Amino acid sequence: MIRRLPRYYRQLSELQEAGVVRISSSALGRSMGLTASQIRQDLFCFGEFGQQGYGYKVDSLKEEISEILGIHRGHTLVVLGTGNLGRAIIQNFRFSSNGFRLLAAFDISPAVVGTRIAGVPVYHTDELEPFLAQHPVSVGMLTVPISAAQEMGDRLVQAGVRGIWNFTNYEITFDRDDVVVESVHFSDSLLALSYMITQREQPARQREEEETL
Amino acid sequence: MIRRLPRYYRQLSELQEAGVVRISSSALGRSMGLTASQIRQDLFCFGEFGQQGYGYKVDSLKEEISEILGIHRGHTLVVLGTGNLGRAIIQNFRFSSNGFRLLAAFDISPAVVGTRIAGVPVYHTDELEPFLAQHPVSVGMLTVPISAAQEMGDRLVQAGVRGIWNFTNYEITFDRDDVVVESVHFSDSLLALSYMITQREQPARQREEEETL
DNA sequence: TAGATTGTTAATCGATTAACAATC
DNA sequence: TAGATTGTTAATCGATTAACAATC
Numbered sequence: 001m002i003r004r005l006p007r008y009y010r011q012l013s014e015l016q017e018a019g020v021v022r023i024s025s026s027a028l029g030r031s032m033g034l035t036a037s038q039i040r041q042d043l044f045c046f047g048e049f050g051q052q053g054y055g056y057k058v059d060s061l062k063e064e065i066s067e068i069l070g071i072h073r074g075h076t077l078v079v080l081g082t083g084n085l086g087r088a089i090i091q092n093f094r095f096s097s098n099g100f101r102l103l104a105a106f107d108i109s110p111a112v113v114g115t116r117i118a119g120v121p122v123y124h125t126d127e128l129e130p131f132l133a134q135h136p137v138s139v140g141m142l143t144v145p146i147s148a149a150q151e152m153g154d155r156l157v158q159a160g161v162r163g164i165w166n167f168t169n170y171e172i173t174f175d176r177d178d179v180v181v182e183s184v185h186f187s188d189s190l191l192a193l194s195y196m197i198t199q200r201e202q203p204a205r206q207r208e209e210e211e212t213l
Numbered sequence: 214m215i216r217r218l219p220r221y222y223r224q225l226s227e228l229q230e231a232g233v234v235r236i237s238s239s240a241l242g243r244s245m246g247l248t249a250s251q252i253r254q255d256l257f258c259f260g261e262f263g264q265q266g267y268g269y270k271v272d273s274l275k276e277e278i279s280e281i282l283g284i285h286r287g288h289t290l291v292v293l294g295t296g297n298l299g300r301a302i303i304q305n306f307r308f309s310s311n312g313f314r315l316l317a318a319f320d321i322s323p324a325v326v327g328t329r330i331a332g333v334p335v336y337h338t339d340e341l342e343p344f345l346a347q348h349p350v351s352v353g354m355l356t357v358p359i360s361a362a363q364e365m366g367d368r369l370v371q372a373g374v375r376g377i378w379n380f381t382n383y384e385i386t387f388d389r390d391d392v393v394v395e396s397v398h399f400s401d402s403l404l405a406l407s408y409m410i411t412q413r414e415q416p417a418r419q420r421e422e423e424e425t426l
Numbered sequence: 427t428a429g430a431t432t433g434t435t436a437a438t439c440g441a442t443t444a445a446c447a448a449t450c
Numbered sequence: 451t452a453g454a455t456t457g458t459t460a461a462t463c464g465a466t467t468a469a470c471a472a473t474c
Contacts, residue, residue, distance in 0.1 A: 001441085002408055006401035010384070024455065032384075036455090037443050044457060052456040053450035069404050070411030084304050088297035089399070098403050138410055139403075163410040165403060171223070171245075178413060182406035184397065186302070188219035190311050190352075190378060191282050193395035195215055197351055197376040198283030200391060214465085237431065249431090250467050257433060265432040266474040433472075443462065450455085 001042060005069055007032060008042075012062040024055035071099035075138040077165075078131070079105040080152045082112050082122055085167060086143035091118045103135055125152075132159035139163035146170045214255060218282055220245060221255075225275040237268035284312035288351040290378075291344070292318040293365045295325050295335055298380060299356035304331045316348055338365075345372035352376035359383045 011032055015023060025043075026036040043049050043056070049064050050056045066072065077100045079086050086105065095102045105122045107113060113124045123131060140156035142149055142164060149168040156164065157179050166172050166183040174181070224245055228236060238256075239249040256262050256269070262277050263269045279285065290313045292299050299318065308315045318335045320326060326337045336344060353369035355362055355377060362381040369377065370392050379385050379396040387394070 002405060003401070005408060006398070006404035007384075009404065010382070010398075010400065026455085035443065037445090038441090040456065040458090041442075048457070050456050051450060052448070053454050055455065068408065068411075070407045070414075071404070073407075073411055073414070075407055075410070084301035088301035091297045093399055095403075098400055099407060100403065139406060162413060163406050165406055169223070171220075180406060180409040180413060182402055182409070184399065184402050185219070185223075186306055186397065187223065187311055188216070189395055189397050190308075190313065191219035191222065191284070192215060193352060193376050193378055193393060194283045194286075194288055194312060195218060195281065196393040196395070197288070198281075198286055200375060200393065201283075201286070239431085248467065250469090251465090253432065253434090254466075261433070263432050264474060265472065266430050268431065429474105431472105431474085434470090436467105436469080438465100438467065440465080441463085443460105445460080446458090448455105448457075450453105 001045075004034075004042060005065060009062065009065050009069060009071075012058055012065065015058050016062060020058050022055045022057055023061075025050070028056070066099070069099070073099065074101070075099055076101045076103050076136065077139045077141060078103055078128075078137050078161075079120070079141045079143065080107075080125070080128075080156070081142065081144035081148075082107040082109075082117060083143060083145075086141075087117055089141070089143065089167075090120055100139070103137065104131060106131075128155060129159050132156075132161065137161050139165050141165040141167065142172070143167045214258075217247075217255060218278060222275065222278050222282060222284075225271055225278065228271050229275060233271050235268045235270055236274075238263070241269070279312070282312070286312065287314070288312055289314045289316050289349065290352045290354060291316055291341075291350050291374075292333070292354045292356060293320075293338070293341075293369070294355065294357035294361075295320040295322075295330060296356060296358075299354075300330055302354070302356065302380075303333055313352070316350065317344060319344075341368060342372050345369075345374065350374050352378050354378040354380065355385070356380045 011028065025039040029036045029039050046068055047064065049061050077095060079090055079102065082105050090102065090105060102120055105117060105120050106125045106128050107122055108125050112122045115122050140161045142152060144152050146168045149170040149172055153164055153172050153174065157174055162179055164172065164179065164181045166181055169185060169187050172181055238252040242249045242252050259281055260277065262274050290308065292303055292315065295318050303315065303318060315333055318330060318333050319338045319341050320335055321338050325335045328335050353374045355365060357365050359381045362383040362385055366377055366385050366387065370387055375392055377385065377392065377394045379394055382398060382400050385394055
């Protein structure tokens with residue numbers, strides 16, 4: 001369910017840009033591949049956002065959802081690791097549209113320490129703890145080599161960060177249950193795709209196997 | 214379920230590297246945060262991979278799963294868009310470990326067309342159709358600007374590609390049901406994290422609200 | 427044989443869908 | 451008022467968990 005909230009938010013933003021003022025659960029469902037029932041159930045569980053006989057107001061529904069997602073809470077973020085991927089995300093990702101302020105990046109390479117990437121200052125990793133002591137940070141983004149992932153995660157948590165956005169292909173874990181980890185595993189995603197196209201490639205054999213059961 | 218297969222594969226690879234030869238469903242479950250029952254159910258539905266009284270052989274289980282995921286099928290891939298993100302993934306991601314061969318990248322910028330990124334040739338997007346006519350391609354990876362996403366997706370599908378790995382923040386869709394789309398939405402991921410840390414931040418208020426129900 | 431652990435069915439749980447009364 | 455559409459409960463479905471017989 002909570003995985004659908006960001007999609008609602010995205011869809012509503014698009015509708016808003018397209019100038020749509022109101023939408024019914026059935027129309028929203030059609031555009032997102034969900035049933036009207038599911039959408040009403042989802043939205044109902046957070047409060048009564050619709051109007052009977054009318055539908056949902058796009059503006060106010062989007063606002064409600066952004067509230068639930070915590071978009072206006074002034075969340076902050078630091079990036080650990082400014083290799084290709086870290087740099088790409090710093091340069092491309094619209095942190096502010098998602099309610100995050102990117103405060104700083106950290107790396108160990110003398111080539112980047114002291115520079116700025118898209119306006120974001122890059123400090124040496126040694127500066128991490130002093131920095132975190134001065135600035136409250138909600139989320140640490142990990143784009144370090146896999147070998148450094150757990151150590152950097154531990155340092156972030158030790159210094160008070162409670163959200164970890166993990167881009168390494170390592171299943172990072174923390175003992176404490178007040179730390180939240182969200183991982184982006186490219187590898188898992190591509191393998192899921194690999195599985196799906198493999199199924200498509202041989203529907204005949206599959207059917208055959210099913211028959212023998 | 215299929216979303217768990219890549220995780221099994223990853224976990225088994227790690228166990229293999231650590232020299233572990235056999236593992237029981239309960240041990241595997243413990244290390245992955247799943248119940249033993251769930252693991253046996255998952256693995257059973259694809260075939261009888263274990264041995265009663267013994268457990269699962271890490272090597273052969275990994276092999277079975279890689280077969281199911283289609284890792285040895287010689288899947289191929291092209292990249293559309295060599296901006297920061299496309300470049301970063303071309304340079305960092307171990308396509309071959311996931312059973313994919315990256316054949317080429319496409320872009321419109323004269324600055325990159327004709328060059329190579331990590332050994333991968335970059336062609337002009339105009340060359341896409343001729344290239345696809347010559348090389349069978351399983352998956353097209355989209356790291357183009359959001360405005361070009363649907364058009365590039367359509368061109369890939371038109372030219373016979375049936376798997377789309379979408380990195381744009383656009384909910385790409387295709388009419389035909391033989392096309393498989395797998396999206397990596399950074400934005401959805403960060404918003405889910407935002408939601409989770411927001412919940413953690415105010416458990417008190419939450420409890421209060423629950424009481425009033 | 428005894429112990430361990432899977433294969434496999436049944437029970438439980440949660441999420442999705444259906445239905446319709448409430449109401450705009 | 452009539453039509454539309456949500457709020458909300460009940461029914462259905464699928465996925466997870468529990469249990470234990472089979473067997474290594």
